Amino acid sequence: MTYTNVNNPITIDESVTSWYTQTISRQARSLIPDDFEKLPTFETVKFSHRKSFGPIVDTHWPQEASEMVLILGTFDAPHLNFKPLVYVYVHGSKTHYIGYFYVNPDSSICRVQQSSLQHVDIDEPFCDVGDLSVGKQTLCNRVRAMALYYFLAAGYIDEVGDYNHFWLDFKQSCAWIANKGSRPKPHARVQKQEPDTVLASAATSVPGPELTDLTHDTVASKKRTGDDEPKPTAEHPIITISAEARLANSERANAQPRAEIDTQARAVGQLRAQMTVNHQLLAKVNGLTAEISRVKNESMFSQNAYRGIQVQHDELAELHANTLNNENALRDQLGQIQARCAQAERRSKVLEKEVEGLKQRMRRAGEALNISAF
Structure with missing residues (x-):
C-alpha cells in the first residue's frame, strides 16, 4: 500500500501469484517490520520426516503429500482413548494446500477435517493467530x-502459488502473534504532513511556508526601507502615504499565495475523497476475496467428502459383489448337496429292496431246512 496523488489512489498489489521466502521477507520488512520481527523463527517449530513414522505409515502416505510434516498440536477428542500428535502436510501441484492427520496405534493414518480442529490443543505460534x-x-x-x-x-x-489472499492472512497472523494472541490495536495511518499543514492554513488563514517566507522578506524590506526614511513626526505626512502603499503591496503579494493555498486545499479535498472511495473499494475487494476463499474451501471440502463417499461406495460395491459371489457359490454347493441327497435316497431305496429280497431268501431257506429235518 502506497500513498500517491489523486490520479493514482491507494492500491494493493494483487499481481503476486507466487510467494517465495525472499518475497515475503522483503514485503514484511517494508510494511510490517515490527510484527515480522516478533515472529518466531522456523527453528522454533517442529518438523518430522515421514520415514520417522515407520514403513507401514510410509506405504499409506497421502497422495502428493510432502515428505516433511509440521507438528500442529495434540488431538484431544472425547471419543479417543489416546492423545496423538496432529501433523500438517502440504499438497497440491503448487504447494498451496495443507492437510491434517494423526497416526493410530496400529500405524494407520487418520485424516483430520477442519471441523475437528476444535479438538486440537494447538501449539505456539499457531494458537496465537x-x-x-x-x-x-x-x-x-x-x-x-x-x-x-x-x-x-x-x-x-520452494514456492506457494495460486494463493491470492496469502499476504492478508499472513499479515493479520503476524499482528496477532506479535500481540501474544490478543487482538492487535489498529495501526495509525501515516499521512504526509504537507497536506495537513496546507489545510490548516486554508482554514485559519495562517500563512504557509512559502507565504511565511514572503512575509518575512516583506517585513525585512520594510525595516530596510524604514532605516532610510525620516522618523515619524507631525511634520512628515508623507509617511502615511508610504504606509498605505506598503499595505497595498502587501495585499497584492499575499493574494497569490492565498490562491495557491485554495488550490492546494481543493487538491487535498479531492485526494481525501478519492482515498475514501478507494478504502471502500478495498473493503469490498477484501470481502469478495474472503468470500471466494470460503467458496473455494467449501468446494474443496465437498470434493474431499465426495471422494470419501466414493471410496465407501466402492468398498460397499466390492462387498456386495463378494456377497453375490458367495451366494452363487453357496447355491452351487446346495445344488450339489441336494443332488447327492437324491442319489443317496435312490441308493437307499435300492438297498432296501435288496434287504427285503435277502430277508425273503432267508425265510425260504429256513423253511427248507425245517422240511428236510422231518
Whole structure:
C-alpha cells in the first residue's frame, strides 16, 4: 500500500501469484517490520520426516503429500482413548494446500477435517493467530498461511502459488502473534504532513511556508526601507502615504499565495475523497476475496467428502459383489448337496429292496431246512 496523488489512489498489489521466502521477507520488512520481527523463527517449530513414522505409515502416505510434516498440536477428542500428535502436510501441484492427520496405534493414518480442529490443543505460534471472534474459517486460513510460511522458511518447499489472499492472512497472523494472541490495536495511518499543514492554513488563514517566507522578506524590506526614511513626526505626512502603499503591496503579494493555498486545499479535498472511495473499494475487494476463499474451501471440502463417499461406495460395491459371489457359490454347493441327497435316497431305496429280497431268501431257506429235518 502506497500513498500517491489523486490520479493514482491507494492500491494493493494483487499481481503476486507466487510467494517465495525472499518475497515475503522483503514485503514484511517494508510494511510490517515490527510484527515480522516478533515472529518466531522456523527453528522454533517442529518438523518430522515421514520415514520417522515407520514403513507401514510410509506405504499409506497421502497422495502428493510432502515428505516433511509440521507438528500442529495434540488431538484431544472425547471419543479417543489416546492423545496423538496432529501433523500438517502440504499438497497440491503448487504447494498451496495443507492437510491434517494423526497416526493410530496400529500405524494407520487418520485424516483430520477442519471441523475437528476444535479438538486440537494447538501449539505456539499457531494458537496465537486469532480467536473465535474472527471466525473459524479465518482462523483456518491464518493457520494455513503461517504453516506454508514456515515450510518455505525451512526450505522444505520452494514456492506457494495460486494463493491470492496469502499476504492478508499472513499479515493479520503476524499482528496477532506479535500481540501474544490478543487482538492487535489498529495501526495509525501515516499521512504526509504537507497536506495537513496546507489545510490548516486554508482554514485559519495562517500563512504557509512559502507565504511565511514572503512575509518575512516583506517585513525585512520594510525595516530596510524604514532605516532610510525620516522618523515619524507631525511634520512628515508623507509617511502615511508610504504606509498605505506598503499595505497595498502587501495585499497584492499575499493574494497569490492565498490562491495557491485554495488550490492546494481543493487538491487535498479531492485526494481525501478519492482515498475514501478507494478504502471502500478495498473493503469490498477484501470481502469478495474472503468470500471466494470460503467458496473455494467449501468446494474443496465437498470434493474431499465426495471422494470419501466414493471410496465407501466402492468398498460397499466390492462387498456386495463378494456377497453375490458367495451366494452363487453357496447355491452351487446346495445344488450339489441336494443332488447327492437324491442319489443317496435312490441308493437307499435300492438297498432296501435288496434287504427285503435277502430277508425273503432267508425265510425260504429256513423253511427248507425245517422240511428236510422231518
